[in-house]
Amino acid sequence: MSLDDTPPWNDVRNYVDGDWRDPRGPNGQEVVNPATGESISYVGFSSAADVEDAVEAGMAAFETWESTPVEERIQPLFELKRLLEAHQSELAEVLVREHGKTRAEANGELRRGIENVEVACGIPSMMQAGHLPNAAPDIDETAVRKPLGVFTAITPFNFPGMIPLWFLPYAVATGNAFILKPSEQVPVVTERLFELIDRAGFPDGVVQLVHGGVETVNALLDNEDVVGASFVGSTPVARTVYERAATHGKRVQAQGGAKNHIIVTETADLDFAARKTVSSAYACGGERCLANDVVVVDESVYDEFADRLLERARAQTVGDGLDEGTDIGALITPEHETRVRELIQTGVDEGAELLLDGRDVTVDGYEDGNFLGPTVFGDVAPEMTIAREEIFGPVLGLVPVSGLDEAIEILNGSEFGNAASLFTSSGADARTVRHRADVGNLGVNAGTAAPMAFFHFGGRKASFFGDLHAQGEDMIRFYTDETVYIERWPDA
Numbered sequence: 001m002s003l004d005d006t007p008p009w010n011d012v013r014n015y016v017d018g019d020w021r022d023p024r025g026p027n028g029q030e031v032v033n034p035a036t037g038e039s040i041s042y043v044g045f046s047s048a049a050d051v052e053d054a055v056e057a058g059m060a061a062f063e064t065w066e067s068t069p070v071e072e073r074i075q076p077l078f079e080l081k082r083l084l085e086a087h088q089s090e091l092a093e094v095l096v097r098e099h100g101k102t103r104a105e106a107n108g109e110l111r112r113g114i115e116n117v118e119v120a121c122g123i124p125s126m127m128q129a130g131h132l133p134n135a136a137p138d139i140d141e142t143a144v145r146k147p148l149g150v151f152t153a154i155t156p157f158n159f160p161g162m163i164p165l166w167f168l169p170y171a172v173a174t175g176n177a178f179i180l181k182p183s184e185q186v187p188v189v190t191e192r193l194f195e196l197i198d199r200a201g202f203p204d205g206v207v208q209l210v211h212g213g214v215e216t217v218n219a220l221l222d223n224e225d226v227v228g229a230s231f232v233g234s235t236p237v238a239r240t241v242y243e244r245a246a247t248h249g250k251r252v253q254a255q256g257g258a259k260n261h262i263i264v265t266e267t268a269d270l271d272f273a274a275r276k277t278v279s280s281a282y283a284c285g286g287e288r289c290l291a292n293d294v295v296v297v298d299e300s301v302y303d304e305f306a307d308r309l310l311e312r313a314r315a316q317t318v319g320d321g322l323d324e325g326t327d328i329g330a331l332i333t334p335e336h337e338t339r340v341r342e343l344i345q346t347g348v349d350e351g352a353e354l355l356l357d358g359r360d361v362t363v364d365g366y367e368d369g370n371f372l373g374p375t376v377f378g379d380v381a382p383e384m385t386i387a388r389e390e391i392f393g394p395v396l397g398l399v400p401v402s403g404l405d406e407a408i409e410i411l412n413g414s415e416f417g418n419a420a421s422l423f424t425s426s427g428a429d430a431r432t433v434r435h436r437a438d439v440g441n442l443g444v445n446a447g448t449a450a451p452m453a454f455f456h457f458g459g460r461k462a463s464f465f466g467d468l469h470a471q472g473e474d475m476i477r478f479y480t481d482e483t484v485y486i487e488r489w490p491d492a
């Protein structure tokens, strides 16, 4: 497989101890282009023995990697950044073909992934802990951060070009070995990423890739030599992974699903808010943990905001992500499309007003694609299913409220706490929401509350299990343990 061919592609392989190997488990699945329904590759699932081989190689690599000077450890990351930028458009094309999102979205996510590689290049400064001379009489104290061993990350289908990079660069820059288990639904772009990793100059066994499903994840979590696990995916699996990893003594961070709210106050710039809401709800077909699909609007501006929003929603073009004019690409699988269609029907059955119905959309020449058009519900009540459950499709609901207190009550009443956004011209309203919103990320006049890589990223409540989040400074703490030296030299 080279970086510039077109599908069908070869079966994907693991990358273990610097070698490309076929997964040896009995199961596997076709990789399907969601826009065409065509099979474009095949992924075999790794066996427990495949996982064991990777863990052993990781432990062997860790022995020398942990004491490799930090300046040497970051050199492959500088090279990886260069390679990722040089091959970004090819990676983006693979990503579009196996995921269904648009080329612009694929490029955007790769850029956010590269940003994490850049931040991890600063580990020599970030990894320093602290030193205090004369902390007590004749005593100097020094805290140092040390890497711990072999870590794993298990990642979801929706951002395969970015989410592995929330973890991988920090894990290896701090001196650990790292094993990635990507989503079995989008394994090809990960293999392409590892073709670049293979060329970046990491010693064998420092960065590895094992494909697979539940059995592969369980083999990683049950392995006592894996010291820590990061997970990103749906809430039920996040909860299970958190518990299983903890049972095996690992440090663990598990990011789950979401239900994100936008609050539009009476002083908001309605045109701007409508534009940002459409992009937040429909980008990547709504398959984003930051998709804001519950829009809580002050009743004094509800009708005007709904009109502006509908005008923009109707203008969205649905199609193959490879076509430049496409705004909304295909959903990941026919099963997921069916689930979103059922949720739309539930919205109708529970009494919400269907203002724009995306169920009849057709894309000429793509009859086997998993397409749904932009869908807007009005008069949604907070207790309705579409206002509570993660939809993960191009569907949004407008909830009329009277005043900011009611809006915040709805936001904080959610089971989830990943992100929210506020549109307002009032500093006082912004300050109130900043103080009271129970979310991990809050956008103020910003539709998608995605922090840059030098800030941590993670939610609260059912959106996150653990304490240290992905990206930035939290990653340094997750991937290291501190030892404090307390020193006295009586002769000095």
Ligand code: NAD
Pocket (backbone or CB within 6 Å): 154, 155, 156, 157, 158, 159, 181, 182, 183, 184, 212, 213, 214, 217, 218, 232, 233, 234, 235, 237, 238, 240, 241, 255, 256, 257, 258, 288, 289, 390, 392, 418, 458, 459, 463
């Ligand atoms: P998923 O939970 O189905 O799968 C995620 C990963 O877990 C995959 O690698 C999969 O192979 C593995 N997996 C699946 N079932 C498992 C099980 N029973 N035991 C062990 N491992 C299992 O999630 P998905 O459909 O790939 O991704 C979409 C979900 O991810 C959404 O809920 C979305 O909100 C969430 N997500 C959250 C964030 C965040 O930062 N909070 C970011 C992206 C996506």
